[in-house]
Amino acid sequence: CRGCxxxxxxxxxxxxxxxxxxxxxxxxxxxxxxxxxxxxALEVKAKSKSKSKKKKKKAKKKKKKRKAKAKKIKKKAKKKAKKxxxxxxxxxxxxxxxxxxxxxxxxxxxxxxxxxxxxRWGFDATQSKCIEFVYGGCGANENNFESEKECQxxxxxxx
Numbered sequence: 001c002r003g004c005x006x007x008x009x010x011x012x013x014x015x016x017x018x019x020x021x022x023x024x025x026x027x028x029x030x031x032x033x034x035x036x037x038x039x040x041a042l043e044v045k046a047k048s049k050s051k052s053k054k055k056k057k058k059a060k061k062k063k064k065k066r067k068a069k070a071k072k073i074k075k076k077a078k079k080k081a082k083k084x085x086x087x088x089x090x091x092x093x094x095x096x097x098x099x100x101x102x103x104x105x106x107x108x109x110x111x112x113x114x115x116x117x118x119x120r121w122g123f124d125a126t127q128s129k130c131i132e133f134v135y136g137g138c139g140a141n142e143n144n145f146e147s148e149k150e151c152q153x154x155x156x157x158x159x
Contacts, residue, residue: 105155112136123155
């Protein structure tokens, strides 16, 4: 097809393989009727295109609303969890006084001053258990274990 080839169509086995989009806005669809013929406009897709744009815009708006609502719910849940965690920590008996001063388990959890991001385990004396925290990669103390089992072996909860 002479006209369609310029628009990206290919003539194979007696028919035009792809539809060609042309026109100032790419809103005409054309096809070849024979191997050496010019392209013929079959229909104008301007109306259906604007509808699909409206639908896309509406769907995008809905998606944005859903994301905002989900974000709001997550924010409320985090606030609630923080309040509940604060109540639990305050009522739990502290083992800080029972730990030997200077022991590994008595040391506070330090992130360190580097900017790496490693998940590590350390003993939290206020909660009397091993908890996961983010370690920066350098500058921390000995209360820094690679696994929860390693932490529990070094700092049993009943200490």
